[in-house]
Ligand SMILES: Nc1ncnc2c1ncn2[C@@H]1O[C@H](COP(=O)(O)OP(=O)(O)O)[C@@H](O)[C@H]1O
Ligand SMILES: Nc1ncnc2c1ncn2[C@@H]1O[C@H](COP(=O)(O)OP(=O)(O)O)[C@@H](O)[C@H]1O
């Protein structure tokens with residue numbers, strides 16, 4: 001399974017993510033990424049297998065639907081849930097996390113607006129991403145456009161709660177790692193998001209985000225035994 | 227001259243008075259409010275604090291062998307926490323500072339948990355995993371503050387564990403001989419049953435797991451197997467989000483703070499994860515992982531040396547004072 005076919009080149013390690021090892025190579029002659037979900041030895045083996053299998057299928061399935069809904073994401077070439085492996089198109093570019101802080105403001109705003117548009121399209125498609133952070137967006141070097149990756153926690157959902165969680169996760173990734181640009185970045189993101197989902201949905205989601213953030217998570221409301 | 231700071235903690239169930247002289251802990255007095263049954267009733271706790279407050283302060287000074295005049299300043303946890311409880315600590319601290327004409331130093335309780343953890347374990351720039359009864363939070367220093375990278379979307383891990391064992395009739399008491407009833411009951415379990423494992427980004431959620439686990443018990447699934455599954459799922463989810471945050475932040479140390487950090491099963495999982503990532507793991511010993519006055523004194527000392535003080539008349543309590551609202555100018559010094 002993990003031998004590269006097509007060009008005869010070897011697989012090389014591209015990245016060691018939080019849950020997967022990513023290898024770069026060729027698949028059927030196409031420059032590809034092999035995402036291999038590795039076992040987590042701290043998890044019960046049965047639980048571990050279940051989690052990896054479910055996330056692998058979810059990732060492939062929702063990446064395919066996302067593309068159908070007009071979201072830039074890598075093209076899926078092969079899926080093997082039992083082995084925890086996905087082979088997908090390689091996107092040449094930079095992680096948003098690594099470049100956002102040094103982008104010129106207007107460029108950053110255009111990019112964030114585009115990301116907002118993609119998040120909106122994904123939600124309109126009935127999918128939530130589940131891990132929407134600046135670490136899971138690649139800015140393609142060739143066309144300068146953002147690609148969404150890492151759909152392992154994606155789910156089919158039309159709940160405002162789940163959509164709110166996506167937007168909350170994105171906002172928090174801005175606050176925690178891009179503090180200086182967070183206000184501008186979030187405004188541009190919502191601008192794009194609102195264009196796609198409409199005023200009414202935008203308001204609902206934004207209110208939900210506020211609610212999620214008031215649930216006493218940052219704050220220390222102590223244990224109440226009812 | 228050495229800096230000596232007295233710190234007062236009264237954010238929830240503990241009235242603590244600590245005194246530090248530079249890095250040395252010279253007093254650590256604690257009074258814990260134990261409700262007769264059920265949870266913490268803020269007003270009763272506050273009444274209790276008002277009763278024991280003045281003598282707790284004298285006791286701390288006596289055990290440090292100093293007089294109040296020797297203090298450089300008085301620190302107090304102004305939040306986050308329960309309003310009535312917070313106000314008692316603030317009142318005592320304001321009175322002391324005004325009467326002695328010493329600087330008053332505002333301290334955030336969550337920051338204090340982190341700083342005392344760093345003091346006793348000697349880590350420098352960790353990913354912080356804060357697991358108490360009321361908090362589940364993953365944070366790390368970035369651009370001048372402790373930023374929040376992950377948290378619970380509903381209930382805190384400790385609260386979740388306590389609620390589960392109470393609902394199935396195993397508690398209170400929640401912890402016996404340093405072992406939580408969930409861990410104890412899980413020891414006899416063997417089989418993993420299917421319950422929701424929820425991770426969203428770097429966040430966890432336990433409300434679905436709680437409902438499903440209680441339903442399984444009612445359905446007659448052997449209780450040991452439910453406990454085992456709950457423990458495996460809840461602890462694995464916490465370790466997984468910590469690992470995600472570690473990759474995201476690129477920190478080289480992990481500091482686990484809070485009451486739940488005392489669980490050896492949780493510790494085992496953190497050890498496996500940390501060694502596979504090549505990072506150092508530090509778990510704050512229970513004595514300093516729970517609420518205490520020393521952590522307020524120590525953080526107060528750090529803040530004071532960075533020039534942070536507050537006028538007593540402006541020292542309001544802040545029930546919802548966020549961790550990432552606090553500047554940490556002393557970081558790295
Ligand atoms: N299709 C791709 N093209 C190029 N790089 C990729 C691709 N997919 C993943 N990567 C790289 O691998 C890293 C981890 O991948 P990701 O899918 O986010 O895994 P994890 O779930 O472990 O975070 C990404 O941050 C990115 O740098
Ligand atoms: N040995 C232990 N193993 C697991 N959990 C524990 C242990 N000891 C205490 N706890 C849990 O830690 C929590 C209390 O932690 P603490 O830091 O004092 O929180 P808080 O200040 O929010 O009450 C409770 O939920 C309690 O059940």
Ligand SMILES: [Mg+2]
Nearest residue numbers: 017135136150
């Ligand atoms: Mg990722």
Ligand SMILES: [Mg+2]
Nearest residue numbers: 339358516517
């Ligand atoms: Mg606490």
